[in-house]
Amino acid sequence: MTIKKFLIEYDAINSKNTFTNGDTMNGRIIVEVSKQTKVQSLIFTATGKARVCWHEHYGENHHHVYWADEKYYEVKHHILRETRQDGTEVVGQGTHVFPFSFSIPDRKIPSSFKGAVGKIVHKVRAELKQSLKLTKKTKAHFTFVSRADMTIPVLTEPQYGCKDKTVKLFGSGTVSMDVYTKKMGYKPGEQLHVILKISNNSTRSVKPKFILYEKRSFFAQGHRKLLTNEILKEKIEAVASSGKVTVTKVITIPRELPPSILNCSIIRLEYRLKVHLDIKCASDPKIKLPIVVLPDLPNPPTSTGLGFEAFGNPLQPTWSITPQQAAFQPVNPPPPYEAYSLYPSFPDSGKHRTAL
Structure with missing residues (x-):
């Protein structure tokens, strides 16, 4: 040859x-x-x-x-x-x-x-x-x-969700929870602080759980294929009947996570934090908050970044x-x-x- x-x-x-x-x-x-x-x-x-x-x-x-x-x-x-x-x-x-x-x-x-x-x-x-x-x-x-364009306000704005649940089967009363996060955008290895407020005015105990998961969406010819995967799961002690509690859960964003992809019309990679209360013999109340994994570039850019315009609506050596x-x-x-x-x-x- x-x-x-x-x-x-x-x-x-x-x-x-x-x-x-x-x-x-x-x-x-x-x-x-x-x-x-x-x-x-x-x-x-x-x-x-x-x-x-x-x-x-x-x-x-x-x-x-x-x-x-x-x-x-x-x-x-x-x-x-x-x-x-x-x-x-x-x-x-x-x-x-x-x-x-x-x-x-x-x-x-x-x-x-x-x-x-x-x-x-x-x-x-x-x-x-x-x-x-x-x-x-x-x-x-x-x-x-x-x-990533860090000048987009939504990346640094606090996120909030609330949910109320009425317990009927094998119990009575109501359960409410409020979830807060400091911001939406995080780099791999950064700590995510989640504040959870629970008011358990029911006859049942509840177990709070935290799940970080990814959503992979693929689009073609007017159709969508959705794949989800749990990345990590955390939990805290149960809240007894007629109890109130406010806790802060610290979750470290895994360093190996790839950055969110929100600027491609046929592939979308998103992350969500789901907080839900485990109640026996009842449907679990849950709250989902968007999380954006930012690119971990060796040298942070000083010019206007690109690629994250979609955040306006968070729900959507020399060799020789x-x-x-x-x-x-x-x-x-x-x-x-x-x-x-x-x-x-x-x-x-x-x-x-x-x-x-």
Whole structure:
């Protein structure tokens, strides 16, 4: 095989190896050939897009596939163009390094995400075309984390809910509860303080429970698929009959939680805090409050953030390679990013590569 190695890699810009709006990514495409080789073109492309797909069964013999795609940006650079009269470029024997650089658009783009029926993918890829041969392809995914706009008031405003319950079966009286949180937005690892006030004017005891859970919504062709999952569950001592109590429960937001996704029209990742009172032989009164998990970026942005406009309604080291001969440079330098049209998440330090 003439082409012995074909891969693409990029440089990390922080310890978490994440990228956000407006960041510039630098990397290289590496081509190793065993002998002088004719190449028609070498193309670099960076894309960000989302896709959902799931099956719904209606009876034994009927089912329907729901799917949707959404593209956020596509940047393309011609690293090697057809320059000779025969439409080819000659690459000499050895290893060749072709550098690339591109800026991620500073606009609304959802964070990287992977779910059971949908994903949001950001990647760079390269294609090497030769006459009468299959196109060689290689790619590398990168983790994109969308900025949050901390100037949106609802993120820092207190949240409140109340509920009353009348006990009838095997008991009598009423139970009421009020739930308060200091704000809506929290970073992973941050403490969530929940104030719970209970007035138990019934003949039954009640057991308060706290549940943090996630909602994953996928949308396609006018349909929605909803998946929920409990993240953590906490409880406190029961409140006896005819008792009143005010307690503060401290819940630590797990550090591994991905940030909320509220700026994608086909995928939505939300979090809720559910507080309910366990009453035997009766339906449990419950209150749900929205929780937004904010992106934990290495360097907090100072400019206006993007991606959380939906909160208005809360209920809704340098790497180098020594080539065997000088690396080719693009015949023409890549045009500025603005020249390309725009369409309306593997952490490691160092370099990232994917071999053919």
